[in-house]
Amino acid sequence: MTTTPLDLDEIAARAAGLYEYATGLDKAWQDEADQLAGTDVPALLAYVRSLHADLEAAHRLAADATEYRVHTPENGGTTLLVRRQNLAHGTGWAASTLAHGGGRAWTTEGWQESISALSVDRLFCWPNATTAIAEARRALTP
Structure with a gap:
């Protein structure tokens, strides 16, 4: 199965854009945007980057396995x-x-x-x- 790598910086930018859009909405939507763009997306991106680094290290190790x-x-x-x-x-x-x-x-x-x-x-x-x-x-x- 071939997958296209995610552009994590683009995802972060889109989350920031969504946050900017939500600033004009009512309080409930603003709170949701704060949670999504301020906490959830950054945490998710950090986790994905960490998993990607672990995967690259595992690939390097496996390349030398006999x-x-x-x-x-x-x-x-x-x-x-x-x-x-x-x-x-x-x-x-x-x-x-x-x-x-x-x-x-x-x-x-x-x-x-x-x-x-x-x-x-x-x-x-x-x-x-x-x-x-x-x-x-x-x-x-x-």
Whole structure:
């Protein structure tokens, strides 16, 4: 889903314009405009800016991630290991579970036993971590 970024400065300006318009209205509308333009909009804009900064920091951190452990309590407590291939050899991601004897990997061909026996191209078959996690979660669903 693609969204257009909000112009927060434009929203603040429109709230200020609304406030100016409301100054000529009756007392009840003026009180409402004071609350909206003086308190609600600035607080909302500060909150959105804070969330945006947190999101940018998370994106920077995720860009360097090489492994995720995703706990799936809905599937009996299975832990997914999602790993990025060594960048010198490719950009694929692998999704696997822990198990005695090497674990199982979710590939485009289904669950494969003993991830250590899989070829690199079969193991690191997902284009990104999000896809690997979504596909493995779907495969774990009974």
